[in-house]
Amino acid sequence: xxxxxxxxxxxxxxxxxxxxxxxxxxxxxxxxxxxxxxxxxxxxxxxxxxxxxxxxxxxxxxxxxxxxxxxxxxxxxxxxxxxxxxxxxxxxxxxxxxxxxxxxxxxxxxxxxxxxxxxxxxxxxxxxxxxxxxxxxxxxxxxxxxxxxxxxxxxxxxxxxxxxxxxxxxxxxxxxxxxxxxxxxxxxxxxxxxxxxxxxxxxxxxxxxxxxxxxxxxxxxxxxxxxxxxxxxxxxxxxxxxxxxxxxxxxxxxxxxxxxxxxxxxxxxxxxxxxxxxxxxxxxxxxxxxxxxxxxxxxxxxxxxxxxxxxxxxxxxxxxxxxxxxxxxxxxxxxxxxxxxxxxxxxxxxxx
Numbered sequence: 001x002x003x004x005x006x007x008x009x010x011x012x013x014x015x016x017x018x019x020x021x022x023x024x025x026x027x028x029x030x031x032x033x034x035x036x037x038x039x040x041x042x043x044x045x046x047x048x049x050x051x052x053x054x055x056x057x058x059x060x061x062x063x064x065x066x067x068x069x070x071x072x073x074x075x076x077x078x079x080x081x082x083x084x085x086x087x088x089x090x091x092x093x094x095x096x097x098x099x100x101x102x103x104x105x106x107x108x109x110x111x112x113x114x115x116x117x118x119x120x121x122x123x124x125x126x127x128x129x130x131x132x133x134x135x136x137x138x139x140x141x142x143x144x145x146x147x148x149x150x151x152x153x154x155x156x157x158x159x160x161x162x163x164x165x166x167x168x169x170x171x172x173x174x175x176x177x178x179x180x181x182x183x184x185x186x187x188x189x190x191x192x193x194x195x196x197x198x199x200x201x202x203x204x205x206x207x208x209x210x211x212x213x214x215x216x217x218x219x220x221x222x223x224x225x226x227x228x229x230x231x232x233x234x235x236x237x238x239x240x241x242x243x244x245x246x247x248x249x250x251x252x253x254x255x256x257x258x259x260x261x262x263x264x265x266x267x268x269x270x271x272x273x274x275x276x277x278x279x280x281x282x283x284x285x286x287x288x289x290x291x292x293x294x295x296x297x298x299x300x301x302x303x304x305x306x307x308x309x310x311x312x313x314x315x316x317x318x319x320x321x322x323x324x325x326x327x328x329x330x331x332x333x334x335x336x337x338x339x340x341x342x343x344x345x346x347x348x349x350x351x352x
Contacts, residue, residue, distance in 0.1 A: 018259050022267045025255045028248040029271055033112060034278070035241050040107045045237070049225060050104035051217045053241075054097070058209040060242035061249070065203035075199045085204070088188035093208025095181035101213060103174035109167025113279035113287050116272040117156040118171045120298040123305050124149050125179035133183055145305055152298030159290020198249040265306050269299060 039045045039053060047053070068074040080089070106115055124146045130136035157163065189196065196204065255264050276295070279285040 018263070021251075021255045021258050022263065025248075025251040025264065026267055026271045026274070028244060028251045029268075030275060030278075032241075032244050032248050033275060034283075035244060036104055037107045037112050037283075039237065039241065040104060042108065048108050049221050050108065051101055051213055051221050052225065053238075054100045054104055055210060055213050055217060056238055057100070057242055057245045058097075058206045058213070061202045061246050062206040062210065064246055065199050065206060068199050069203045075197070075203075077203065078194060078196060078200055080194070080204070084192075084194075088192070088194075089204050090208055092181055092184055092188065093205045094212050095177050095184065096205055097209040097212040099174050099177040099181060100209070101174075101216070102170045102177065106167045106171040106174065109164040110171065111162055111279055111285035112283060113276040113285050113291070114156070114160050114162070115167075115171055116275050116279075117153060117291065117295045117298065118168065119175065119272070120149060120295065120302055121153050121172070121175050122179060123302060125175050126182055129176075129179050129183045133187060135183060135186060142305075142308070145301055145308075149298045149301035149305070152294050152296070152301060155294030155297060156291050157294070159288045159294055161286040161288055161291075198253040202246075202249060265302075265309075269302060269306075273299075 036053065037044070039047050040050060042048055069077050103115075110118075127136060127142060127146055131138050157168065252264070255267070276287060280287040
């Protein structure tokens with residue numbers, strides 16, 4: 001009873017911790033999205049400079065990461081040659097800067113709820129680019145699932161009351177860049193045995209983002225900031241916003257490290273529904289019935305996609321356990337054969 005009770009307590013503790021990690025990630029992701037919308041929206045804080053906001057985040061994250069890695073030694077840097085950095089990290093940093101720039105820009109033109117609906121296309125983009133780069137095989141059933149998600153998002157877009165072509169284009173571009181970045185991480189880093197946690201990732205990638213964003217910032221936003229009355233820097237607003245962005249990176253690592261990437265995908269669906277509800281009830285964004293029907297179709301497609309991935313992971317685990325058991329059984333048979341042979345040998349010696 002004691003052992004069973006202890007086992008149940010450990011299982012319960014793991015479950016509660018998993019829910020805690022999910023809750024922390026949802027809260028921080030929710031906070032960053034709503035906070036960015038508040039800062040960038042012309043009807044709210046009215047600071048419509050997405051490149052500047054992204055650069056503030058990257059500067060803050062770069063500084064904290066440098067402090068933790070080089071000054072405090074809290075995290076060990078990854079052994080990386082200059083060639084590897086240029087050929088692997090720099091392209092990923094470039095894509096990350098474009099993804100953040102365009103996704104933040106979309107908040108100026110689109111509602112929070114509609115942006116979350118468009119983000120449902122992420123599995124479609126990741127799968128398509130994985131097939132393009134030959135990291136995944138083409139399967140008609142999976143493609144049919146991807147088409148169902150796309151149709152659902154298209155219906156949601158058709159029913160959007162505040163549809164803006166510029167915003168949709170920016171958000172779709174952000175999804176494409178982010179999906180490409182995720183695939184390139186597998187190709188350029190993971191395949192070479194290099195894994196980056198959020199702190200080392202920001203240590204290497206955030207400075208790249210700053211460099212890549214500097215040129216468009218000088219051309220596009222710096223002249224506007226000089227001429228605009230909106231040029232102000234509220235340390236309380238941008239400081240807390242940057243802290244939330246940095247904390248979100250840590251929460252992603254915590255969630256994936258303690259649970260799995262699939263858990264984060266499932267939790268992301270819950271977060272999206274919460275954001276849609278918040279956008280409708282608090283921000284007073286217009287959410288139509290057609291919006292909900294379309295996103296409901298996309299949601300079912302994403303849920304099925306996650307279900308298939310979960311079944312695939314379970315099958316791999318079962319296959320792995322089966323192969324381990326076979327190896328153990330073979331090892332046991334070899335031991336028995338060896339022991340049996342020794343015993344016969346000793347018996348023959350005694351008879352002689």
